[in-house]
Amino acid sequence: MTSAAQDTAPADLRVGVIGVGQMGADHVARISRRIKGARVSVVTDYFRDKAEEVAATAPGCRVVDSPEELIAADDVDAVLIASPGTFHRDQAIACIEAGKPVLCEKPLAMNPEDAYAVVEAEKAGGAPLVSLGFMRRFDAGYADLKDAIAGGELGQISMLHCKHRNATTLPGFSDTMMVYDSAVHEVDAIHYFLEEEIEAVQVVFPTPGPRADEGQHDPMLLLFRTASGVIVTDELYVNTDAGYEVRTEAIGSKGIATIGLESGRVTTHLAGARWGGAIPKDFRPRFIDAYDAEVQAWVAAVQDGTNIAERSATSWDGYLGAAACQAAEKALTADGFVPVTTRPRP
Structure with a gap:
C-alpha cells in the first residue's frame, strides 16, 4: 500500500x-x-x-x-x-x-x-x-556538440565558426542591434561550448550588403579570441532574403563537428566522415523544442x-555576455581587437 x-x-x-x-x-x-x-x-x-x-x-x-x-x-x-x-x-x-x-x-x-x-x-x-x-543551450544539436567537446571526442579545440542569418530585419536595425540582438547568442554559445571567457573581439566589414544605403553593415564578421587562444568567427547576415540559418562548426585536433546543417550533428573524423541532412529555414521550427x-x-x-x-x-553568464557585447560595440568603430573587460566573480 x-x-x-x-x-x-x-x-x-x-x-x-x-x-x-x-x-x-x-x-x-x-x-x-x-x-x-x-x-x-x-x-x-x-x-x-x-x-x-x-x-x-x-x-x-x-x-x-x-x-x-x-x-x-x-x-x-x-x-x-x-x-x-x-x-x-x-x-x-x-x-x-x-x-x-x-x-x-x-x-x-x-x-x-x-x-x-x-x-x-x-x-x-x-x-x-x-x-x-x-x-540554444537546450537545443539537441548544441547539447550534442557541447558533450562532444567536453568529452574530448574532438580533441583540442582551436577554432569555432558560427553563422547567424535571418531573412530580413525591420528598418532601423542598426549595427549595434546586430551585436546585442544577434551576436549575443554566439557570445553565450562560446562560453557554453568552451567554458572560458572571451578575451577580445574585432569586427570586420566586407563589401557592403543590401542595407548599405541605410547605414547598416550587413553582412559583418566578428572575431573573438578566448583566454586560451581559441579563435571564433561569427558571420552575421541578417537580410539574406532566404530564411533563418544558425550553424556552428568546431575545429578540433581529432575531428571537426558541425551543427545546423540538418537535424543533428555532422562529424568529420580524421579516419572518416558522416554526412547528411537539410538546413532548417525558419526560426520557430528551429528552436521551438529548445524553448x-x-x-x-x-x-x-x-x-x-x-x-x-x-x-x-x-546571471554570471549574462554578465560575461554583456561585457563581450560592449567590447563588440566598441569594435564597430575601432581598428583591431578590443579587449573585453570584466570584474571578478563575487
Whole structure:
C-alpha cells in the first residue's frame, strides 16, 4: 500500500509572466499546453488589453497592473521575465529580493554594470535564483556538440565558426542591434561550448550588403579570441532574403563537428566522415523544442528545489555576455581587437 504522500502529486508551479508580447505570449502558451508541472497564474503587461487577451488563454490566470504586484503576489511561486531588456535588471533584482526563482529572457541587462548588479544581488541573497533564457543551450544539436567537446571526442579545440542569418530585419536595425540582438547568442554559445571567457573581439566589414544605403553593415564578421587562444568567427547576415540559418562548426585536433546543417550533428573524423541532412529555414521550427526543453528544465529545477537547470545560463553568464557585447560595440568603430573587460566573480 502506498502512503497518502506518495499518492499526492506535487502542486503545479504557479508562474507569473511579465510581458506578454511575442515572446511572453509564446511562453504562456508553452506553459499552458506543453509544460508539465506548471501553470500560468498571473500575467502583466504595459498594454492591459494585451494582458487580458493572453490571460484568457491560460485557465485560472489573472491580470495585475505592474511587475511589482506580480512579483509580490501570493499566487506566484516563480517568475518568467519577457519584458523589454531595459527593464530586466530591476525586475530580476526584485525577484531575487522576493526570494522567487526567475527565468529571464536575454539580455540580463543592457550593460555590464547593470548585469553585475544582478550578480551581486543574487550573491547577497545567498541562493542562485536566476536562469537566463539562452535557449540554444537546450537545443539537441548544441547539447550534442557541447558533450562532444567536453568529452574530448574532438580533441583540442582551436577554432569555432558560427553563422547567424535571418531573412530580413525591420528598418532601423542598426549595427549595434546586430551585436546585442544577434551576436549575443554566439557570445553565450562560446562560453557554453568552451567554458572560458572571451578575451577580445574585432569586427570586420566586407563589401557592403543590401542595407548599405541605410547605414547598416550587413553582412559583418566578428572575431573573438578566448583566454586560451581559441579563435571564433561569427558571420552575421541578417537580410539574406532566404530564411533563418544558425550553424556552428568546431575545429578540433581529432575531428571537426558541425551543427545546423540538418537535424543533428555532422562529424568529420580524421579516419572518416558522416554526412547528411537539410538546413532548417525558419526560426520557430528551429528552436521551438529548445524553448520547450528550457522551460521544462527550469520548472523541474524549481519544483525539485535544485538551484538551476544543468545547462541553463546563469546571471554570471549574462554578465560575461554583456561585457563581450560592449567590447563588440566598441569594435564597430575601432581598428583591431578590443579587449573585453570584466570584474571578478563575487
